[in-house]
Amino acid sequence: MSFIEQDIKPSLNQSESGSAARIIIAGPCSAETELQVLETAQMLTGLGVSYFRAGVWKPRTSPDSFEGAGYQALEWLVQARNKFGLRLAIEVANARHVEAALKHDIDLLWIGARSTVNPFTVQEIADALRGVKKPVMVKNPVNPDAGLWKGAIERVLRADVGQVFACHRGFDVYGKTRFRNEPLWEIPIELKRHYPEIPLICDPSHITGKRILIEEVARKALNLGYEGLMIETHPDPVNAWSDAEQQLTPQEFGELIRRLQFRMPSTDNPSYQEQVAILRDAIDEVDSQLLEVLANRMELSKRIGEMKSENNVAFYQHNRWNSVVEHARDEARKLGLNEEFVLKLFSAIHLESIDIQGE
Ligand code: PEP
Numbered sequence: 001m002s003f004i005e006q007d008i009k010p011s012l013n014q015s016e017s018g019s020a021a022r023i024i025i026a027g028p029c030s031a032e033t034e035l036q037v038l039e040t041a042q043m044l045t046g047l048g049v050s051y052f053r054a055g056v057w058k059p060r061t062s063p064d065s066f067e068g069a070g071y072q073a074l075e076w077l078v079q080a081r082n083k084f085g086l087r088l089a090i091e092v093a094n095a096r097h098v099e100a101a102l103k104h105d106i107d108l109l110w111i112g113a114r115s116t117v118n119p120f121t122v123q124e125i126a127d128a129l130r131g132v133k134k135p136v137m138v139k140n141p142v143n144p145d146a147g148l149w150k151g152a153i154e155r156v157l158r159a160d161v162g163q164v165f166a167c168h169r170g171f172d173v174y175g176k177t178r179f180r181n182e183p184l185w186e187i188p189i190e191l192k193r194h195y196p197e198i199p200l201i202c203d204p205s206h207i208t209g210k211r212i213l214i215e216e217v218a219r220k221a222l223n224l225g226y227e228g229l230m231i232e233t234h235p236d237p238v239n240a241w242s243d244a245e246q247q248l249t250p251q252e253f254g255e256l257i258r259r260l261q262f263r264m265p266s267t268d269n270p271s272y273q274e275q276v277a278i279l280r281d282a283i284d285e286v287d288s289q290l291l292e293v294l295a296n297r298m299e300l301s302k303r304i305g306e307m308k309s310e311n312n313v314a315f316y317q318h319n320r321w322n323s324v325v326e327h328a329r330d331e332a333r334k335l336g337l338n339e340e341f342v343l344k345l346f347s348a349i350h351l352e353s354i355d356i357q358g359e
């Protein structure tokens with residue numbers, strides 16, 4: 001049994017009895033050279049890595065970017081496994097990739113974000129994997145479409161493969177700001193609701209696009225109960241041939257993993273169960289009150305809407321919206337609420353009010 005199996009398999013099994021599950025995938029964005037692959041693998045040994053990742057074929061926006069070392073990289077990866085006992089994970093984007101990966105007995109295969117958007121591609125990969133009892137990970141599609149992600153997972157599940165994982169790598173949306181790919185946490189949460197048995201893995205490297213933000217996103221994912229992380233690591237990140245801004249050194253990766261805490265789905269602790277049940281009842285009561293207050297607010301809006309209609313006045317009033325925002329912001333500050341959250345909430349309430357008035 002390799003150190004990986006000793007180290008990781010028990011903690012995966014423990015998850016069934018209520019301990020934190022952890023699947024940790026680390027390695028470079030791309031396999032660049034034999035030396036880089038072996039050096040990274042060596043530096044990652046002993047850090048609790050479940051799978052060593054490396055891109056063999058890279059989907060790049062520009063044909064002038066490094067597109068991966070291709071088939072020869074599979075040999076380097078097999079060497080890394082033989083030398084350091086790490087299980088291997090690579091992206092496959094068509095049936096030929098699957099065939100090559102299986103020939104090299106790659107341990108986990110994943111479908112990348114650019115492939116998940118295309119049901120033809122997903123089906124081709126699923127067909128090539130039919131009956132192969134290896135873990136398969138499905139990344140979210142580039143666009144924020146939970147249905148497309150679910151559809152891809154469904155195709156893979158029906159191919160009767162091994163354990164299926166879902167990987168959240170963020171979404172390409174118009175107007176993104178801090179992140180390379182917006183996390184839109186509600187989408188993976190919805191996926192988890194639909195597929196509670198499928199372990200959810202966060203890829204903070206591709207969500208953030210920046211080293212400095214990785215810890216924040218990884219921590220949030222674990223707080224939400226994600227079962228694993230995939231983090232790009234490179235011995236010399238600044239000079240990486242792809243995704244240089246988001247890779248960590250194996251040492252930084254090791255320190256990060258030590259600082260993070262994986263969380264359990266629940267606990268049998270009776271005093272926890274008892275106290276949480278009381279607090280949840282109280283929350284249910286407050287939620288009912290919130291809904292009543294909202295219904296009152298909408299009723300008042302409706303009455304204003306009728307008067308606007310009679311007087312042929314536009315439903316949206318810029319000045320009024322500004323004063324609502326100002327008021328909400330002041331109150332939020334006084335009450336110690338997150339202003340950004342309160343403004344989002346009011347924005348949704350205000351839009352709904354305008355719709356109601358328009359009816
Ligand atoms: C990757 O993980 O190497 C990758 C290309 O990611 P994504 O498919 O999420 O862009």
Ligand code: MN
Nearest residue numbers: 029232242243
């Ligand atoms: Mn990458």
